[in-house]
Amino acid sequence: DAGVTQSPTHLIKTRGQQVTLRCSPKSGHDTVSWYQQALGQGPQFIFQYYEEEERQRGNFPDRFSGHQFPNYSSELNVNALLLGDSALYLCASRRGGGNEQFFGPGTRLTVL
Amino acid sequence: GQQVMQIPQYQHVQEGEDFTTYCNSSTTLSNIQWYKQRPGGHPVFLIQLVKSGEVKKQKRLTFQFGEAKKNSSLHITATQTTDVGTYFCAFSGGSYIPTFGRGTSLIVHP
Numbered sequence: 001d002a003g004v005t006q007s008p009t010h011l012i013k014t015r016g017q018q019v020t021l022r023c024s025p026k027s028g029h030d031t032v033s034w035y036q037q038a039l040g041q042g043p044q045f046i047f048q049y050y051e052e053e054e055r056q057r058g059n060f061p062d063r064f065s066g067h068q069f070p071n072y073s074s075e076l077n078v079n080a081l082l083l084g085d086s087a088l089y090l091c092a093s094r095r096g097g098g099n100e101q102f103f104g105p106g107t108r109l110t111v112l
Numbered sequence: 113g114q115q116v117m118q119i120p121q122y123q124h125v126q127e128g129e130d131f132t133t134y135c136n137s138s139t140t141l142s143n144i145q146w147y148k149q150r151p152g153g154h155p156v157f158l159i160q161l162v163k164s165g166e167v168k169k170q171k172r173l174t175f176q177f178g179e180a181k182k183n184s185s186l187h188i189t190a191t192q193t194t195d196v197g198t199y200f201c202a203f204s205g206g207s208y209i210p211t212f213g214r215g216t217s218l219i220v221h222p
Binding site: 033040041042043044045056058090092099100101102103104105106 | 143
């Protein structure tokens with residue numbers, strides 16, 4: 001049983017570009033959350049998707065958007081990249097109503 | 113909004129020594145979760161506590177939720193090099209948005 005998978009593993013972009021990160025949840029999980037983790041910090045909640053809709057959103061600008069597909073996989077899109085967007089982007093999944101979140105290995109985004 | 117403070121930020125111990133990290137809030141928490149993140153890895157869920165005064169054990173790890181539900185602690189007995197990593201507490205408030213602390217990094221010297 002595969003856990004949460006994310007792609008790509010690493011990504012380098014320049015300021016102003018756009019990026020799309022992908023996540024496949026653990027089998028049987030229908031709720032996907034995205035987090036941004038800067039170096040030396042705890043993960044910061046970006047948003048959560050359930051039934052293909054954004055259900056909760058953290059304190060992130062509209063440049064951050066997402067999508068969930070019928071197979072529960074999800075994408076995180078970031079437009080007009082800033083240097084400060086450099087971070088580890090984590091995807092986490094859980095069963096609806098469940099407490100335990102399973103995190104993926106993350107995508108390391110570097111903005112130059 | 114609600115926040116949690118974790119102390120200490122870093123802790124160096126000799127292998128075999130005990131370790132404790134604390135998570136404190138100025139407001140009452142509905143629950144507290146603990147995660148471990150190995151260097152270069154991703155957070156791994158350890159446990160969730162929801163009841164006032166709750167104490168749970170996992171082998172050498174003891175988790176406690178304060179009576180007032182404003183603080184929590186994670187205690188590791190007789191640390192091993194495999195315990196190295198950053199330990200985060202997190203909670204979900206009324207908005208159900210999970211909020212993480214800054215974490216305590218544990219360094220174990222053999």
